[in-house]
Amino acid sequence: MSENPQCPNCNNPEHVVLVNTTRKVGTAVGGVAGAASGYAGGSTGAATGAAIGSVVPVIGTGIGAVAGGLAGALAGFFAGASVGNKVGEHVDRHIICQYRCNSCGKEFEV
Numbered sequence: 001m002s003e004n005p006q007c008p009n010c011n012n013p014e015h016v017v018l019v020n021t022t023r024k025v026g027t028a029v030g031g032v033a034g035a036a037s038g039y040a041g042g043s044t045g046a047a048t049g050a051a052i053g054s055v056v057p058v059i060g061t062g063i064g065a066v067a068g069g070l071a072g073a074l075a076g077f078f079a080g081a082s083v084g085n086k087v088g089e090h091v092d093r094h095i096i097c098q099y100r101c102n103s104c105g106k107e108f109e110v
């Protein structure tokens with residue numbers, strides 16, 4: 001956090017934080033996109049689950065397919081959220097550059 005700029009009010013970088021709106025949005029969007037593509041890519045997982053579940057035909061096949069798809073979606077969600085978080089933070093830090101001072105409450109751009 002040493003790269004934080006100084007607050008124009010307090011002349012002090014100590015309470016200055018990055019306003020990370022894009023990071024939050026990026027995390028959510030990345031998570032949803034990741035879950036969607038993970039679910040699609042999870043068709044391999046679904047097929048594997050279905051194959052394993054097929055030991056108990058019909059019911060097991062269905063449950064296995066759903067579990068495989070969900071596992072893919074879940075893995076995709078975390079992967080996507082992590083990427084979205086990184087991208088969003090980069091945008092906040094290097095493109096939007098908006099900071100807030102927690103000491104006096106002032107928001108400013110750098």
Ligand SMILES: [Zn+2]
Nearest residue numbers: 007010101104
């Ligand atoms: Zn301040």
